Amino acid sequence: xxKVSIDPxxxxxxxxxxxxxxxxxxxxxWDREMVNNNRWKxxxxxxxxxxxxxxxxxxxxxxxFGDSHKNVGRPRRRRKYESRIKRHFNGKGKxxxxxxxxxxxxxxxxxxxxxxxxxxxxxxxxxxxxxxxGRYYSVNSLLPNSRLKKNNWSQYQKDAFIKRVSPExxxxxxxxxxxxxxxxxxxxxISTQKMGFISSLATQVGQSVFDFYRGIRxxxxx
Numbered sequence: 094x095x096k097v098s099i100d101p102x103x104x105x106x107x108x109x110x111x112x113x114x115x116x117x118x119x120x121x122x123w124d125r126e127m128v129n130n131n132r133w134k135x136x137x138x139x140x141x142x143x144x145x146x147x148x149x150x151x152x153x154x155x156x157x158f159g160d161s162h163k164n165v166g167r168p169r170r171r172r173k174y175e176s177r178i179k180r181h182f183n184g185k186g187k188x189x190x191x192x193x194x195x196x197x198x199x200x201x202x203x204x205x206x207x208x209x210x211x212x213x214x215x216x217x218x219x220x221x222x223x224x225x226x227g228r229y230y231s232v233n234s235l236l237p238n239s240r241l242k243k244n245n246w247s248q249y250q251k252d253a254f255i256k257r258v259s260p261e262x263x264x265x266x267x268x269x270x271x272x273x274x275x276x277x278x279x280x281x282x283i284s285t286q287k288m289g290f291i292s293s294l295a296t297q298v299g300q301s302v303f304d305f306y307r308g309i310r311x312x313x314x315x
Contacts (some may be wrong), residue, residue, distance in 0.1 A: 100150060101141050101200065106271040106288070110303035112207035114139060114200035122191045123184040128199075134159025136203040139212055140178055141225075151223035153177065154212045158199055166241075183265045193223065196275070206307045209259075217284040260313035261306070265290065 098177075103115055117136070120127045121203030144150045155177045161248065165172045181194045202208035216224050266279045269290050277286070295305035 100188070101198070101215055101219060103239060104204055104215065106214055106302070107208070108292075108302045110301040111210055112202055112204040114211060117199040117201050119176075119198045121196045122182050125179050128176050128178050129159040133199060135202070136199075136201045136204075137205070137238050138199060138208060138214065138301060141198045141200070141215065142194045142221070143196050143198075144193045145191075149219040149221045150193050150195075150218060151181065152212060152218055153181075153224075156205075156310075166170040206303065206310060209310070210303075210306055213283060214288055217288065220284070222271045230276065231312060259310075262287070264313045312315055 102114065105113060115138075117138075118127070118130075130176075132301055135157045137154075138158070139152065141149060141152050142151040142153075143294070147270050155242050158176060158178060160179070161174045162171055162272070163174060164170065178197055178199075182191070200211075202211070203279065262283055264278065265287065266282050269282065291309075292302055295302045299304065
């Protein structure tokens with residue numbers, strides 16, 4: 094658990110091919126509608142929540158930062174979808190989470206592979222107490238396994254559906270297990286070993302971390 098207010102921009106990955114985050118703004122819970130500011134509402138990236146004491150509470154990714162609208166149903170109706178950031182601020186029902194989600198900082202990414210890498214990296218480095226490290230699919234994904242039969246998924250995607258982590262993390266974790274005698278669950282591995290393992294593999298094949306990770310991600314999601 095992070096005990097102090099750490100600036101995520103002080104913990105960057107030293108790899109030129111990975112896009113660096115662009116700090117946008119800091120928003121307090123009483124100004125949460127600021128996520129819909131026209132300067133960044135349609136941008137995508139990572140958000141980092143801090144609690145009232147300044148501890149890092151949660152790291153997440155989203156696109157866009159602000160509320161969105163979609164046409165749904167028949168006849169078509171325009172429906173508003175509240176942003177993930179506002180849902181964190183608002184909590185569930187009458188249970189407000191302002192003690193824990195006191196303020197948020199937004200970091201823009203235009204490259205989604207870099208965004209995914211940085212999300213895992215910051216979770217591992219900042220150790221936010223609100224994260225279940227490496228979680229990828231929502232709780233609603235834990236439905237009967239009959240749903241797996243309805244999708245033409247690879248084995249990695251099926252495993253990801255059950256374990257709630259991304260297919261590429263499943264693939265990398267399994268390969269790591271084949272190279273070591275260490276016994277470590279996948280979530281612990283993601284937060285402590287993943288980035289170092291990716292870097293060593295990329296060096297072995299003569300690729301940048303960015304290109305190597307992008308290739309693994311593409312293969313695992315086919």
